[in-house]
Every structure is written in structure tokens, then in C-alpha cells.
Amino acid sequence: ILMKTFALYGAVVDTDEERTTIEDCTPGQFRAFTKKLEPNEELQISINSPGGSVYGGIAIANMIR
Numbered sequence: 001i002l003m004k005t006f007a008l009y010g011a012v013v014d015t016d017e018e019r020t021t022i023e024d025c026t027p028g029q030f031r032a033f034t035k036k037l038e039p040n041e042e043l044q045i046s047i048n049s050p051g052g053s054v055y056g057g058i059a060i061a062n063m064i065r
Helices: 027-035 054-064
Strands: 003-008 042-047
Touching: 003 027, 027 054
Parallel strands: 003 042
Antiparallel strands: none
16 A cells, blocks of 8 residues: 655744744645645645644645545
8 A cells, every 4th residue: 555644833824934943834735735646646744733724624624524
């Protein structure tokens, strides 16, 4: 089984300009990561985020669904 892991350890932010650390994540980054998955590849998501943008978090949650 093919599997990739996405680790979200920083804050969720709305745009690249709002990132203050390399660990911060935008919905666009998550989308770009998922678009690289092969058709039958599984995705494991590891989240240990201190929080951040509610709107960015909702966007990522919607993509996960």
C-alpha cells in the first residue's frame, strides 16, 4: 500500500505572507500536497498544531472530508 504522511506542527494560517515559521501551514500548501498523491495512495495526517486561523482550519478540514 502506498502511503504519504502530512505533518502539521505549526499554526494554520490563511496565506504564505502570514507564515512566521517553516512549520506554519496554509490551506494552499495542504491542497498542493494532496494533489501530488497517486490515485490509490493513502494519506496519513499528523496534527499537533497550536491553533491559528479558524478559516484556514475549516478549509483544510473540508479538503480532508
